[in-house]
Amino acid sequence: VDILYFADSLGCMNPTDVSFICETIRTVWREPLGIHAHNNKGMALINSLTAIEAGANWCDSTVMGMGRGAGNVNTEALLMECSSRGLHSGNARHLTICSERFDNLRLKYKWGPNPYYHYAANNCIHPTYVQAVLNNVRYKPDQVDNILESLAQNKSSSFNERALRNAVNQVEVHSSKGDWDATDWLKGRKVLMIGSGPSVFKYKNAIISYIKRNRPAVIFLNINDYIPSELGDATIVAHKGFVQCGTEVFITTSMTNAWSGQYSLLKHPIIMPYGRLRTELGAETKNLNILDYGLDVQEGAFHIGASGCVLQWPLGFAYGLSVVTQAGATDIEMVGFDGYSSSDPRQGEMNEVIATYSELQNCLPLKSLTPTNYQISQGSIFEPQIQSNDFVVIIPARYRSTRFPGKPLADMCGKSLIRRVWDKCVEAVAADNILVATDDERIQTHCVDQGMQVVMTSSKCLTGTDRVCEVAHQVERDIYINVQGDEPLIDPKDIHIVLESARRHKSSVINGMCPIENEQDFRSPNVPKVISAEDGRLLYMSRAP
Template sequence: MIKILDCTLRDGGYYTNWDFSKEVVDKYIKHTNNLPIDYLEVGYRSKPIDGYLGKYFYMPVYELAYIKSNTQKKLVIILNEKDVRVEDLDELLKPIQGIVSMVRIALDPQQLLRAVKLAEAIKTYGFEVGFNVMYMSKWKQYDDFLNNLVHVNGVADYFYMVDSYGGVFPADVKETIALVRSKVDVKLGFHGHNNLELALINSLTAMEEGVEIIDSTILGMGRGAGNLKTELFLTALNSQHGLDLNFNALGDVVDAFSGLHEKYNWGTNLPYMISGGNSLPQKDVMDWVTTRFYSFNSIIQALQNQKEKVKDNEQLPVFKPQGSTKRVVVIGGGKGAYEHVDAVREFIRNDKDVTIVHASSKNALAYQDLENEQIFCLVGNEGHRMEKVFDDLGNFAGQTILPPFPRKMGTYVPSCVKNNSFELESVTFTDKYQDSHTALALQITHDLGAEEIYLVGYDGYNDFPIAEKERQLTAENEFLFNRFLEYSNKQVQAITPTRYDIPMNSVYSMIYDK
């Protein structure tokens, strides 16, 4: 029977930042003990890198020892070849000898020879070695890789074909297996992603073609569109091959991850399908879908443009304000913008020279009838959002401002606001997150020459625990506020409640005598 390697804790870490609660891990260990799974890949062993990444990215020895003492399965860790060299192995591997059975190497096919040298050194520590070779759908483009496959013989215990983009079909699996077998004489493995929901049939095809080991994860938890579902694969093997299966244990381990699935909602969607079908990077799609709020049409257009190596940007007139504006109110998408709307409107109404900059159109309707100049940041899906927020844009009197040309996601501008649409010449205060709502809004205040900038509806996130998407957006906004304050030396303050580390005032203190 086929061997199964479950890599939920390693691959699922892309959603949890490699943090899992002890309760989830304990249930995972307990219930996989009663399932026909051979290996558990529990995380990376990594050298320190900037930023926070959790326990299962670094896999401390104490955690590996704890898991080892409670599981009947062989343990696996993975090394990212691009970050690890032979001289790092003493530090990474010596402490886990006798605990971990297999070390896998995640590698770009164009770095095969470098990975072979790394694998030769790993073998001296007594571990099984697996090669996880990415970008399977593009292997035929790499002549050097194909010619160098022979060097894997005698080094790898398992050679994995990784469908990184989730876009191969069963015929591709068969063809690739035949190609690899013509070059190497080692056991083969398959790691399928689920962009086109073909991970199961591709894995079954690989199995029929004699592949010895298959990767899977509970509920398909994994980067982007996710992986072959362990529970689905085991059920198929039970149905078609009579695999003895404890369905109570299977249900229990699925339940352990159901809360995470509800929180992160991994799985395929239309942009992931397009990226898989065209072998385009999931990383870009994951970012666009989860943190940038782009429309599906925008994402798909951008993916198609990547494939064809073209830019679909429409160049607009550059935003060049006539004169300067002393005071600007920036209105974000938080609840504070409508919970305190009467006070904010009173503050703005008292000074017709105040310019309103809508970082998001979400709360814009409540301020529509004010006579002050209004500017709308048009990022990602905002053009479509404006059409939903306003029943009628026919009398639109504001301006819409887009990020500088060229833009990652192309351009969507509602036709009725086209004549009042402009783009920034540049974003000068930061080289990161230049296409974000907040970066655009802050740059507009700078270009307007504002001396006083008041933030409304930049609440921060009050829910706990904070979801990964909100955590990333919070960190992004904090970074942008800090950079802008350092760059501009302007008076910036939030006048509605905020959790951001920025100066605060109360809109009510500013209108109490009005």
Template sequence: MKTTELLQESGLNSGLMAGLKVLDCTLRDGGYYNSWDFPRPLVERYLRALDSAGVDVIEIGFRTVPRKEFLGPYAFCVDDYLRGLPLPARAQLAVMINAKEYVDDPTATIRRMFAPRAESPISIVRVAANMGEVAKCGKVFEELSRLGYRMVLNIMKVGGMHPTQVAECVRQAREFSALEAIYFADSFGDMRPAQVASVLKLISEEWSGDIGFHSHDNMGNALANSLEAIAGGVKWVDATVLGMGRGAGNVKLETLLLELVKRAGANYQVESLYSLVMDDFEELRQTHHWGPSLMYHLSAAYGIHPTYIQEMLGAEHYDTHQIITAYNLLKNNSRAHQFDRVELLKAMKGFQAGAPGSWNAEGWVGDREVLILGPGSGFKAHREAVIQYIKRRNPFVVCLNTAIDIPKELVDAYAACHYSRVLVEFERYRELRRPILMPLGCLPEQVLEKLDSVHVLDYGMRVEPYRFEAEARGCMIPRLLVAPYALAAVSAGGARDIKFVGFDGYGTGDPRQTEMEAVLSCVRRATPHLQLKALTPSTYSLECGSIYAPEPIEERSAQGAAAAPSTSSTRPPLNQLVELQTLAPEESRQTVIVKRTEVLAAVEESVGWAKPKRS
């Protein structure tokens, strides 16, 4: 439903504006992106603009209990610091506290963190509590009331709660002294207008005081939900400048005020915000990239805490496949509704059963030179030279990507270790009819089912920071990347001389560059006998060579003699396959298929490609 239709159907009018308080929480909710360390000049412009616009309450940040990490000033909102700002003349100032930081010893903690209201620029304190924390907040409100503050309860993650749980939280809150309002927060951004109306009605039946609503925009419903809440009678509604807030962000303050002015005649001077939005906060958005996206929508749909997505998207060294892998893990994790950095790290490692593979890499490579092909521009620019190099030197070729444009008969194996890449490319594996190096023990059952007709070299894998170990049936690698996985397999297979093509690298300071350099450092420490060289341009700390460099005459002669018999290569005798194309016309298609299958089976058996048993 369009916003204008919602406004018309909901009967939003000037009568609903009476007593409505628009609370801006940009510095508090947006601080998740910069550790609450906003530039002071920006904050000064922000405060002046919001006061001029007529915003009723400015929640300027958290009143966080100090911990062992750097956080900016708006994580603490110390009274003395706030007094140095151009505080608003009209709008009231608020801070939020997290109940979990205060409920264990509320009296001592409140008295340590809050001066009496008369001595502070803060007038309103919001207490954010999860369902299981609400009942423990009574003493917190008692202490805040004693100090003279206006108090609001913010019940989080209401979208995932059963109606009876919501009602019970409200009944518990009714017992708190001097509580002014109860907020319900769509923390995961998964609520729709009808659910907002339902929760609002439920709270109204248990609570006669003011009700507030806090939106998130994971599914693009923040504005519609906020308008539905206002139409239903809430007296407090949150917004942030340009929607800046955790994860997908919140309803945009400027948009909400425009709709209230246009449709209900509200008295807000929205023009005061335009410069702030278009200059200051648009620049911030270009840096921090908040706002709705596919991943935030999925997190809302499956009850994943948005901070997981924010952390993954904000860390440039995680690629798309790692993020998709982690998402698929988290959506089946019953603990993912609460952010936990340990769970994030587990998810980023991917599916790991920890079992060794069923395939033995010992002797796989023999004494051949290994050529690892990456997807970088170095391969594309020198493709013909690479092909000639392979034909001339007959190295053992491993591809890190099935999309690399090279004749498949020149490739000894492809490598894959990302769950999401395997899921996307399994059809391609079937088409290639080449061995695929992958850790079956790290893949979920639904992926294994798709690999029945794929020739898998089941080489086990575990991910442990700062560790690189290559054993016959599996490896330990420092990061979930296919390059170290392939390096481990060829190392276990007997490789000594490893060349790279299309292994371009990134610029100085790029997290992906730093990550791969750390991986290479681990590899060198664990396997000093390996000779690693790049044959196309690379920014990694590898020995440099050239795909065009000639070999010594005597070496070339030796290689030519060794490569002359067709049986010396581990690749199939292609003439047998070609002969299948010239079968007599009278032979049936079925006969062709049978003969093709028989020859391929014989070829694979002859070169040791028999499909390994999977354990």
């Protein structure tokens, strides 16, 4: 060991504590000594200086005190104090060139001391508890106070998710019996549950197209500005203390304005445990279509009933799973459930909900159609929904052509090239049996906006045939018809000819061809030449004459 450090892990030390620790360590340790101070009580600087006076050789610090929660000692301030005491010869003011960028980070990640961290330090509460409740928009300031007060009554010097949940449950209303029976409300229907993650905005066009094409039962978890409410079957609100209206979160003692505004515009029912929210909602709910499905909070519980559920988390997601399961849905697809970082307690909480639900006897299959960090099956909002059982028409579309970059999106008399090829294919087969295959997000976005089914392939595909091969690994069919993405004048009858031939010769590769009738086409490198045997079997293909 070269250096011995001690850390103020809970940020609860004062200068007297620091002096005592340094003096005690120095009775048995003569090598370099260091301190890692946290700023929960705003004392990281004075504690670091006290450690120096008591013989410490090393002090950890960060620019602008950057760090999780309350943060650490400020490097600039520490260097200025050391300089004024003759312990540092540099000019700490040179660090001000970093201040603007780091200040933007501070505003984004919200580190620094506040009364909650101070209270936690005084009561030996691990700062991760404070970080967890402050990062959760469900809790109003008075609820944060009550949660921390509950934690202070127990040993909370190390973080434990169950201890946090117990503290939260103690400040929640524990009983709410509903009067609406959800049984068979969604019997036999697939559900699309829409969360509030950034991916909803990013993929909004694809989500809207998916809803219109597949007609799932659409359940919103709180208001969503990006997906039209008329596409939904219900909005779910489960937690007292917040009403989310798009990107704004109203955290008020009275949520009257939020309810009378955004929620009154909904074109579908609102499902909630009304007994838990009645006090704060007031009389403004009288004109709303509320379906009262109850919610009780009980440690270790996940029980789903006809008119209510008993859960260990008062979370909208867990409540929504309960409603949809009791309603008789067949499976649950999700968008906007992006997840958090692995160090965020909310990530663990959501994964625990998923794991516990998945162990229930009546659980439904869960799949996220937008990117997610949760431990859940991953699909794609762009997954094709082919209706035919035996064939699919695939239109390969490459943006990065060396001869004509962006060719699929090139305008042809008011329509893109890829759109004109698609329209020709639609003259031959149903649109549900057609896919555009691409590796470019610009083409993907264009197809979604145009209502054309699209599937993403890798950028490693050198030819259209390679792209069709990748699609074949994603979409299982008997017959794959490759229609070139730059053939806007293709005769739809040719697609029928190839399809019927493929059905007769299922073990063969079918390639359309026609006679070359003039020398110009014969010598043109733009016209592929085909040599076949008398029985039609392909012998050779080349662009050379």
